[in-house]
Amino acid sequence: MHNFLRYPRLFYTFARNSLIRDMTFRANFLIEILSNIGWMAMNLGFYILVFSYTKSIEGWDQYEFFVFIATTMFINSLVQGLFMPNAQELSELVRTGGLDYALLKPIDTQFMLSLRRINWSSLGNFFVAGILLAYALQHLDQTGFHPVQYFLYPFYILCGVLILYSVMFSLAATSIWLGRNQSLYDFWFYITNFSRYPMEIYGGNALGSSLRTIFTFVIPVLIVINVPARMMAMPMKPEYNYLATFAIVATVVSLVASRWIFKRALESYRSASS
Amino acid sequence: MAFIEIRGLQKSYRVYQKQEGLLASLTGLFHREYRNVHAVQGIDLEVEKGEFVAFLGPNGAGKTTTLKLLSGVISPSAGEARVMGFVPWERTNEYRRRFALVMGQKNQLWWDLPAAESFRLHQQIYAIAPTDFDRTLGELTDLLDVGKLLNQPVRELSLGERMKMELIAALLHSPEVLFLDEPTIGLDVIAQHNIQKFLKHYQEVRRVTILLTSHYMKDVAALCQRVVVIAEGQIMYDGSLAGVVDRFSTHKVLTLQFAGDQIPSDLDQYGELIEAVAPKVKLRVDRTEIPKVLAALLAGHTIEDVSVEDPPLEEVIADLFVQSSEQAGKKSKEVLAVGHSGR
Amino acid sequence: MYARAQTWWTILRICIEERLVYRGDFALGTLMRFLPIITQIFLWTSVYAAAGQGDIRGYTRDDVIAYYLLTMVGRAFSSMPGLASGIARQIRDGEIKKFLIQPIDLLGFLLLARIAHKLVYYGVAIGPFALVFFLCGNYFTNGWPEASVLAAFVASLVMAFLLGLFLEAAIGMIGFWFLEVSSLLFVYMLFNFFFSGHMFPLEFLTGYLPDWLQTVAHYQPLQFLAYFPAAVFLGKIEGPELVEGLCVQAAWVMVFFVVCRVAMRRGFQRYSGYGG
Numbered sequence: 001m002h003n004f005l006r007y008p009r010l011f012y013t014f015a016r017n018s019l020i021r022d023m024t025f026r027a028n029f030l031i032e033i034l035s036n037i038g039w040m041a042m043n044l045g046f047y048i049l050v051f052s053y054t055k056s057i058e059g060w061d062q063y064e065f066f067v068f069i070a071t072t073m074f075i076n077s078l079v080q081g082l083f084m085p086n087a088q089e090l091s092e093l094v095r096t097g098g099l100d101y102a103l104l105k106p107i108d109t110q111f112m113l114s115l116r117r118i119n120w121s122s123l124g125n126f127f128v129a130g131i132l133l134a135y136a137l138q139h140l141d142q143t144g145f146h147p148v149q150y151f152l153y154p155f156y157i158l159c160g161v162l163i164l165y166s167v168m169f170s171l172a173a174t175s176i177w178l179g180r181n182q183s184l185y186d187f188w189f190y191i192t193n194f195s196r197y198p199m200e201i202y203g204g205n206a207l208g209s210s211l212r213t214i215f216t217f218v219i220p221v222l223i224v225i226n227v228p229a230r231m232m233a234m235p236m237k238p239e240y241n242y243l244a245t246f247a248i249v250a251t252v253v254s255l256v257a258s259r260w261i262f263k264r265a266l267e268s269y270r271s272a273s274s
Numbered sequence: 275m276a277f278i279e280i281r282g283l284q285k286s287y288r289v290y291q292k293q294e295g296l297l298a299s300l301t302g303l304f305h306r307e308y309r310n311v312h313a314v315q316g317i318d319l320e321v322e323k324g325e326f327v328a329f330l331g332p333n334g335a336g337k338t339t340t341l342k343l344l345s346g347v348i349s350p351s352a353g354e355a356r357v358m359g360f361v362p363w364e365r366t367n368e369y370r371r372r373f374a375l376v377m378g379q380k381n382q383l384w385w386d387l388p389a390a391e392s393f394r395l396h397q398q399i400y401a402i403a404p405t406d407f408d409r410t411l412g413e414l415t416d417l418l419d420v421g422k423l424l425n426q427p428v429r430e431l432s433l434g435e436r437m438k439m440e441l442i443a444a445l446l447h448s449p450e451v452l453f454l455d456e457p458t459i460g461l462d463v464i465a466q467h468n469i470q471k472f473l474k475h476y477q478e479v480r481r482v483t484i485l486l487t488s489h490y491m492k493d494v495a496a497l498c499q500r501v502v503v504i505a506e507g508q509i510m511y512d513g514s515l516a517g518v519v520d521r522f523s524t525h526k527v528l529t530l531q532f533a534g535d536q537i538p539s540d541l542d543q544y545g546e547l548i549e550a551v552a553p554k555v556k557l558r559v560d561r562t563e564i565p566k567v568l569a570a571l572l573a574g575h576t577i578e579d580v581s582v583e584d585p586p587l588e589e590v591i592a593d594l595f596v597q598s599s600e601q602a603g604k605k606s607k608e609v610l611a612v613g614h615s616g617r
Numbered sequence: 618m619y620a621r622a623q624t625w626w627t628i629l630r631i632c633i634e635e636r637l638v639y640r641g642d643f644a645l646g647t648l649m650r651f652l653p654i655i656t657q658i659f660l661w662t663s664v665y666a667a668a669g670q671g672d673i674r675g676y677t678r679d680d681v682i683a684y685y686l687l688t689m690v691g692r693a694f695s696s697m698p699g700l701a702s703g704i705a706r707q708i709r710d711g712e713i714k715k716f717l718i719q720p721i722d723l724l725g726f727l728l729l730a731r732i733a734h735k736l737v738y739y740g741v742a743i744g745p746f747a748l749v750f751f752l753c754g755n756y757f758t759n760g761w762p763e764a765s766v767l768a769a770f771v772a773s774l775v776m777a778f779l780l781g782l783f784l785e786a787a788i789g790m791i792g793f794w795f796l797e798v799s800s801l802l803f804v805y806m807l808f809n810f811f812f813s814g815h816m817f818p819l820e821f822l823t824g825y826l827p828d829w830l831q832t833v834a835h836y837q838p839l840q841f842l843a844y845f846p847a848a849v850f851l852g853k854i855e856g857p858e859l860v861e862g863l864c865v866q867a868a869w870v871m872v873f874f875v876v877c878r879v880a881m882r883r884g885f886q887r888y889s890g891y892g893g
Binding site for chain 1 (some may be wrong): 650652653655656659660662663664665667668673797800801803804807810811816817821822825
Binding site for chain 1 (some may be wrong): 287342345346347348349351363365367368370371374375377380382384386387391392394395398399400401427
């Protein structure tokens with residue numbers, strides 16, 4: 001059979017079904033897109049406010065920081081659009097027993113549980129991010145940029161998305177252990193909260209550098225946005241290349257780890273439930 | 275080797291034992307008591323290809339757990355099982371393509387979408403060839419008479435219609451084995467009957483092997499040649515439905531019609547009086563006593579008509595469940611003790 | 618009267634027990650709540666370092682961090698996670714019927730459930746809170762405020778709790794009329810994010826506003842959820858301004874209480890009218 005194309009086709013059907021569903025609640029869909037954009041606008045507003053009192057934050061001037069924010073928006077919209085509804089639903093599936101049906105299907109369970117719902121309205125932010133990026137780049141001095149940076153930017157955005165997915169899915173998988181996990185989203189928010197700032201701000205004392213180390217090497221959320229954002233905002237510097245290389249390693253390790261955690265959690269479900 | 279073969283299958287799991295009271299809840303934050311539940315306690319069973327077997331038993335007897343074990347959703351604590359040669363809990367894709375599980379209390383269709391969209395998704399998940407898919411879907415929708423409903427969002431369907439759609443979803447990939455867990459639960463009599471008729475027809479034509487659990491004796495009577503009674507996670511009976519009565523009913527119902535309008539007042543000594551509307555009387559009499567009682571009654575009274583019947587099946591089963599749940603109540607303390615020493 | 622008190626006590630106890638069952642959530646949730654403070658400290662340190670001036674609209678860096686810590690306390694009282702969406706869901710599922718059938722007042726029940734929620738949550742969280750405030754004690758450059766200010770602070774916190782409760786309950790009860798409340802809630806959170814002042818002292822923003830908007834900002838209700846208690850504690854609002862602020866806050870509590878009551882009555886009427 002066309003095994004090769006099976007998963008992309010399945011993904012297409014998931015996406016299609018989700019879109020049909022979203023379109024049946026059209027008004028709601030529109031409100032969601034608008035409020036997502038509103039949310040980002042508020043976030044942007046906050047930094048505009050901050051930059052009205054200062055010229056730069058740890059070497060990031062306003063337009064460089066806009067690139068940073070645009071990168072955050074790209075990555076967040078992808079993660080929220082593709083994976084967030086599924087991760088949230090996973091704990092619901094455990095509670096209602098709907099997980100049983102997922103286990104019966106002759107396809108990879110993690111694939112199925114990660115992608116069955118797509119939240120199209122979150123992808124609206126993706127376009128807003130594009131506009132913000134274009135605007136920021138216009139005001140940015142790009143002398144000294146290496147052409148490869150423009151290609152590496154989308155690549156590292158993808159890496160960032162995959163790392164965040166791994167963290168999120170691992171958290172969601174813990175709900176299989178706990179039976180119910182309301183604070184999944186909170187937990188997620190607080191962890192990714194660290195990633196939404198330039199890593200340079202974590203410095204100056206022991207706490208700062210240990211935070212930076214932990215969230216770079218243990219739970220690698222700090223590189224999720226920092227690596228691609230720097231790729232697009234500033235000329236490449238050798239001292240950051242090691243970090244860019246590490247990001248690839250971190251992506252692979254995160255994915256493997258999330259799969260391992262998921263499998264373990266599933267085992268506990270299968271042997272602990274009635 | 276039999277088509278489905280189960281040997282010494284066991285399943286226990288831990289549940290959090292919630293303590294009463296505020297203080298206990300607080301200590302529960304730090305230390306938790308768990309209780310071991312032995313849902314299935316050593317089941318042996320063989321089912322041949324094309325059989326339609328019903329699992330009967332009170333709530334919590336282990337029927338659903340057994341079906342979940344056989345479909346590989348959960349893994350057992352001990353014992354083995356083979357379905358078509360596969361070990362279910364290895365969950366190979368090959369196996370998962372060849373059976374289906376329908377749970378009456380859970381739905382797998384997309385709630386907000388027309389069933390047709392969910393079916394198309396199933397086609398891809400199970401890699402069903404388009405021609406097969408169209409043919410099977412056509413047949414099933416005709417049989418269940420839901421062709422017009424395919425394009426309506428599932429949430430707008432009635433419970434009975436939704437169950438039909440769930441069945442179609444489960445049968446699209448033409449499974450060889452079908453596990454049905456309470457497929458008619460919550461349905462009205464007509465919808466129940468429709469589902470029964472469909473299952474009977476489908477099974478006769480396709481010769482699939484079906485294991486069914488149900489609370490409705492009518493389902494069982496209409497569909498299954500073979501009945502397996504499960505209580506406390508063990509098999510108590512395995513045979514024909516009629517055999518259940520022979521095996522478990524200890525009484526027969528004696529109906530007497532006396533001459534005249536009088537009913538003798540000393541009938542209590544023969545058995546339990548069920549109904550007494552002159553001139554008819556219904557008596558529940560111990561099986562072994564029937565000849566003696568009949569002889570005595572005929573000798574002492576003028577009787578115009580007499581009949582001896584088995585009690586209704588539902589009653590026998592209900593009695594059986596009451597008995598076993600009483601036993602289970604007694605036994606649960608032992609189970610608890612075993613649970614603790616076992617860990 | 619005694620029987621009534623007994624009923625309410627039972628409800629409160631059951632709610633507390635229910636909260637305690639899910640200890641996994643509980644431990645994680647409490648722990649995580651303190652992480653954003655750390656980022657904020659680093660962020661504002663960087664901002665003030667780059668700004669090169671000691672003071673932004675009357676707030677030093679230490680003030681901002683102290684302010685941020687205090688808004689955590691305010692939000693601990695005023696935030697009501699899952700309240701509005703829970704009410705809306707109960708309306709949708711028909712679960713709300715039980716308040717029509719059983720002799721329990723919905724608002725009273727919600728109040729007790731939330732008190733239980735808060736008691737349990739902060740019964741445990743007070744440890745970490747105390748620790749964080751102890752560690753960050755240096756940011757409070759003025760030390761403890763006077764007793765009168767402290768009393769005003771506590772009063773504003775209690776009212777922040779009530780305001781948060783009635784505000785969110787009112788939003789949830791919109792569910793009687795519109796089935797989908799989640800988007801609306803999102804819009805509310807959006808405004809809350811900016812205008813409750815939990816991201817920055819509201820003075821940072823109001824300085825840029827035109828006069829008429831400054832007046833609106835001066836009286837808007839969201840500021841009492843986070844900004845107001847914190848500003849009181851830090852002595853940014855004093856004297857007659859403080860008294861006025863407390864009065865405005867009390868007025869808002871009353872307004873939303875009445876809105877809730879009316880919405881509940883109308884909603885139940887509508888609900889039973891349609892046969893649920």
